Amino acid sequence: MAPRTVGSEGIYVAAGALAVVATVGGIIAHRPYHATAWMIHAGGLAALVTGEALWWQQLAAGEDPTRSLADPAYLAGGVLMALSLALRVRETVAVRDVFASIDASIVALAGGVLAWVAVVEPLLGDPTVTTTDRIWSLAYPVVDVLLLAAVARLLCCTQGATPSTRMLSGGLLLFLGADLWFQVAERLGRYEEGAPVDLAFMLAYTVLGAAGVDASMAEQHHVTSVDSQIGRRRLMVLGIAALLPPMVLIAEVLGIEAPTKAALAGPAIATVVTFVLALLRMTSVVRSVETHTARAGEDRFEALVEHSSDVIGVVDKEGMIRYMSPAFRTALGREPDDHVNMALRSIAHPDDVSTLTTHLYQAATRPAHATSRFETRLLATDGSIREFEVVAANLVQNEVVDGLALTMRDITDRKALAAELSHQAFHDSLTGLANRALFADRVDHALHRRRRDPQCDVAVLFVDLDDFKAVNDGLGHGAGDALLRAVGERIVRCLRVGDTAARLGGDEFAVLLEDDRAPGEATTIANRILEALHVPVSVGDMDLGVVASIGVTVANSGSSTVGLLRDADIAMYEAKRTGKGRVCVFDPAMRDMASDRLSLQTDLSTAIESGNLRTVYQPIVDLQTGLVRGAEALSRWAHPDRGDIPPDVFIPIAEQTGLIVPMGEWTLRHACAEAAVTGGTVGVNVSGVQFAAPTFLATVADALEVAQLPPSRLTIEITETALMADTDATAVLLDHLRDVGVRIAIDDFGTGYCSLAYLQRFAVDIVKIDKAFVAELDGASKGDRLARTIMQMADSLDVTMVVAEGIETEAQLARLRDLGCRYGQGYLLSRPLERDAYRQLVAEHLVEARNAGAEVMAPVRTTLAEVPLPAPPPRLEDFMDVGRSGPAAGPAPASLADALDSSELGAMPGSLSSTH
Numbered sequence: 001m002a003p004r005t006v007g008s009e010g011i012y013v014a015a016g017a018l019a020v021v022a023t024v025g026g027i028i029a030h031r032p033y034h035a036t037a038w039m040i041h042a043g044g045l046a047a048l049v050t051g052e053a054l055w056w057q058q059l060a061a062g063e064d065p066t067r068s069l070a071d072p073a074y075l076a077g078g079v080l081m082a083l084s085l086a087l088r089v090r091e092t093v094a095v096r097d098v099f100a101s102i103d104a105s106i107v108a109l110a111g112g113v114l115a116w117v118a119v120v121e122p123l124l125g126d127p128t129v130t131t132t133d134r135i136w137s138l139a140y141p142v143v144d145v146l147l148l149a150a151v152a153r154l155l156c157c158t159q160g161a162t163p164s165t166r167m168l169s170g171g172l173l174l175f176l177g178a179d180l181w182f183q184v185a186e187r188l189g190r191y192e193e194g195a196p197v198d199l200a201f202m203l204a205y206t207v208l209g210a211a212g213v214d215a216s217m218a219e220q221h222h223v224t225s226v227d228s229q230i231g232r233r234r235l236m237v238l239g240i241a242a243l244l245p246p247m248v249l250i251a252e253v254l255g256i257e258a259p260t261k262a263a264l265a266g267p268a269i270a271t272v273v274t275f276v277l278a279l280l281r282m283t284s285v286v287r288s289v290e291t292h293t294a295r296a297g298e299d300r301f302e303a304l305v306e307h308s309s310d311v312i313g314v315v316d317k318e319g320m321i322r323y324m325s326p327a328f329r330t331a332l333g334r335e336p337d338d339h340v341n342m343a344l345r346s347i348a349h350p351d352d353v354s355t356l357t358t359h360l361y362q363a364a365t366r367p368a369h370a371t372s373r374f375e376t377r378l379l380a381t382d383g384s385i386r387e388f389e390v391v392a393a394n395l396v397q398n399e400v401v402d403g404l405a406l407t408m409r410d411i412t413d414r415k416a417l418a419a420e421l422s423h424q425a426f427h428d429s430l431t432g433l434a435n436r437a438l439f440a441d442r443v444d445h446a447l448h449r450r451r452r453d454p455q456c457d458v459a460v461l462f463v464d465l466d467d468f469k470a471v472n473d474g475l476g477h478g479a480g481d482a483l484l485r486a487v488g489e490r491i492v493r494c495l496r497v498g499d500t501a502a503r504l505g506g507d508e509f510a511v512l513l514e515d516d517r518a519p520g521e522a523t524t525i526a527n528r529i530l531e532a533l534h535v536p537v538s539v540g541d542m543d544l545g546v547v548a549s550i551g552v553t554v555a556n557s558g559s560s561t562v563g564l565l566r567d568a569d570i571a572m573y574e575a576k577r578t579g580k581g582r583v584c585v586f587d588p589a590m591r592d593m594a595s596d597r598l599s600l601q602t603d604l605s606t607a608i609e610s611g612n613l614r615t616v617y618q619p620i621v622d623l624q625t626g627l628v629r630g631a632e633a634l635s636r637w638a639h640p641d642r643g644d645i646p647p648d649v650f651i652p653i654a655e656q657t658g659l660i661v662p663m664g665e666w667t668l669r670h671a672c673a674e675a676a677v678t679g680g681t682v683g684v685n686v687s688g689v690q691f692a693a694p695t696f697l698a699t700v701a702d703a704l705e706v707a708q709l710p711p712s713r714l715t716i717e718i719t720e721t722a723l724m725a726d727t728d729a730t731a732v733l734l735d736h737l738r739d740v741g742v743r744i745a746i747d748d749f750g751t752g753y754c755s756l757a758y759l760q761r762f763a764v765d766i767v768k769i770d771k772a773f774v775a776e777l778d779g780a781s782k783g784d785r786l787a788r789t790i791m792q793m794a795d796s797l798d799v800t801m802v803v804a805e806g807i808e809t810e811a812q813l814a815r816l817r818d819l820g821c822r823y824g825q826g827y828l829l830s831r832p833l834e835r836d837a838y839r840q841l842v843a844e845h846l847v848e849a850r851n852a853g854a855e856v857m858a859p860v861r862t863t864l865a866e867v868p869l870p871a872p873p874p875r876l877e878d879f880m881d882v883g884r885s886g887p888a889a890g891p892a893p894a895s896l897a898d899a900l901d902s903s904e905l906g907a908m909p910g911s912l913s914s915t916h
Helices: 006-030 036-062 070-092 098-124 131-156 163-188 194-211 234-255 262-306 325-332 350-364 412-426 435-454 469-474 477-493 518-532 561-577 588-604 646-656 660-677 688-692 696-707 726-739 756-762 771-778 781-796 812-817 833-850 896-900
Strands: 313-314 321-324 371-379 386-396 403-410 458-465 498-507 508-514 538-541 543-545 548-554 584-586 611-620 629-640 643-645 681-685 714-719 743-747 768-769 800-804
Touching: 006 036, 006 194, 036 070, 036 194, 070 131, 070 435, 070 833, 098 131, 098 234, 098 262, 131 163, 131 800, 163 194, 234 262, 313 325, 313 350, 325 386, 350 371, 350 403, 386 412, 412 435, 412 538, 435 458, 435 498, 435 508, 435 561, 458 518, 458 561, 469 477, 477 498, 477 508, 477 518, 508 518, 518 548, 518 584, 538 781, 548 561, 561 584, 561 588, 588 629, 588 646, 611 660, 611 833, 629 646, 629 660, 629 833, 643 646, 646 660, 660 681, 660 688, 660 696, 660 714, 660 833, 681 743, 688 696, 688 714, 696 714, 696 726, 714 768, 726 743, 726 756, 768 771, 771 781, 771 812, 781 800, 781 812
Parallel strands: 548 584, 629 681, 681 714, 714 743, 743 768, 768 800
Antiparallel strands: 313 321, 313 403, 371 386, 386 403, 458 508, 458 548, 498 508, 538 543, 611 629, 629 643
16 A cells, blocks of 8 residues: 555654544544544544654564564554544434435445456466455555445535545545555556655645644534435436446457456446446436425425415315315404304304305315305404405315415405595595586486486585785695685584585685475575584684685586586675675576686687777866876776776786786886876875785886886875785885885775874875765765865875875865865866877876966986896887887797786786776
């Protein structure tokens, strides 16, 4: 087993001794799990080193060491190391692994064939070798094959080998290869000192020593399961080992010299045994794959059933429970084992017992493997009711199942969510009432019932809160939402079961009345709703009064859902138009009026750019001298088809649609331009919305600048209602205007609710007595007192002018003169004049004024340019027929509709002009 030189033997002894010391040191330091096996391994290494030492001693003494005590030491070392490996496997593997033994045997047979061909067969055929030498020489290959089998067995049963195990196996395989190499070289007489085989022996000792000292030598082996499949590397090794015996046999048969029986015996026997072992291994692999597949399927099925959120169960044909999965406990709080042999219907909702029994019976009578689907409710142990979707498969004919396989999915939350989504889709989220879609659907169904039964009356109420925007703007949307909820509750309390209340959006509500109601009863219920809403609603720390306008319409034989809602809406707007806070029953004539109103609204939106809107001027006359003091600019609309439209017709339309803002700006620019030409003063009515717009000051500044009109010759007329909308902001805005010389007039004074304190705060220049008070001067003492009071109040507040509006009789004129009223306007003095007629009148009066030496203009206090104003907004003057000088403030809108996009829509309290 070793070279026969003194020098190399000394190196072998030293290398082996170091391996022994390293292994013993590793055992002491790391205390390995397989301590006994490692100690036997160390003993084997020590026996090899002893053999090396004996061989070296004999060489040094000049004796022939070919046959000596070194041989038993070498053989004992190999046997001990094989024993240590076998013991390591036995300590690791609890169950005998037949398949690993077969694999190790195949590898050992391959190694034995090589040893037979290289060593055994030549020895058996050499007559010069004595029997003793032949026995000792044959003992070496036997021990080598035994050690190879032990290494293969260790590797076959080890999974994820540690570094120590890999080094131990590699060192032993290297040692076995080197020993076989040495035996062949020695037999052939070709061994020389320093040959590569010497390095192989030394390297084997080094690797074995490293395996013994590595820290991983203390770990237990990870064992491959008995029925594990063959991996790729293992399959490759087994394939090569299985092919080696037949290949050697073929080489012997095809050799140059005729083979002897002894030469063929070894490879032939190894080939047969390898074939049998490979066949057994193949059978085991196939069986292992089948078992693994079946077990994997069972494991997957068990995992699916055990961890599925659905309840998997089996009931027999009578509905008795045979099995329930663990999800049964999660879903219903019931233990599966406690309900075996119980009827499934015993835990069903009482109302579902009959239907559940029927479904199970039908599922059991269907063809084999057919499935049926149904829903049922089951009772949980906590008293709750859970809804399940059940899929029943008919496996009654299946010998294993012998019943119905049920898959039950809990759909309670899903159905609750669906119901919630359905409710949200058809109900208003704020009030909980029906929304527009659901209301329209119920009206449609009510009309269908009425067509089948004409005695069934159907009525629709359209409820709209008056001035609701003021609540949102003044108290915030939270208060507005609380008010809407309270209104919804009160409307519902006024109805009976079967009627439908809905919120259509914003502050609009609707009510459907049906089922044998008299047509007149709809009005009664509408008035009941108004009375319920009159009671103040508590919102936070405030009690808010609610006023609503209600439109009522009753279905006839030709009514449709859209038509009923439209007619109720029309009636509601008629209620608002005629005073708000009232009930109005739809009349077909209202539809014509609404259509006419819509037509006017459409035409009004193009009145400016089409040139149909114009400005007329009603003179303001000095009642003492009869001279023209100035004029009030009024808007007039000449419709291309209908002729002149009265202001009391188109002004409310403009206020409700927001057209009043661009129309007001247009009139302001025209009036300033005309005043600049005529040389007089001009008053312009300003809508409350226009007055409150953030661009109002810029609009006034731009109009004065373009017209080159001194601010003192412009009077802004605003109603008391508009003044009171936002007193703080109004006071600041009025101060700005008065500081630069623009005069302020309260229009229609006495008809609103402006108190003396507010009048003092606003410090206006002009008070205009409403024509209603002037009309009473024909003889009514009350009218006399009111007019006198207004003039006295104006005098006490240092108001510059008091102007009486609507003077139509000589008696009114005379009485106003007696009361000391200096200025007035009205049909008696002059009707509103077109531009040219007004210019001519002003020219005549200016001549008279100069001849009389009268003052014709008020002094200019300052210029508007001295007050910082915001940048002007886009203007409409590009499509205005106004002569002007000066640059444009910016690009004009393409159309009036474009200008309206930036205006604030909605009903506005002020008016642009008056009838007179």
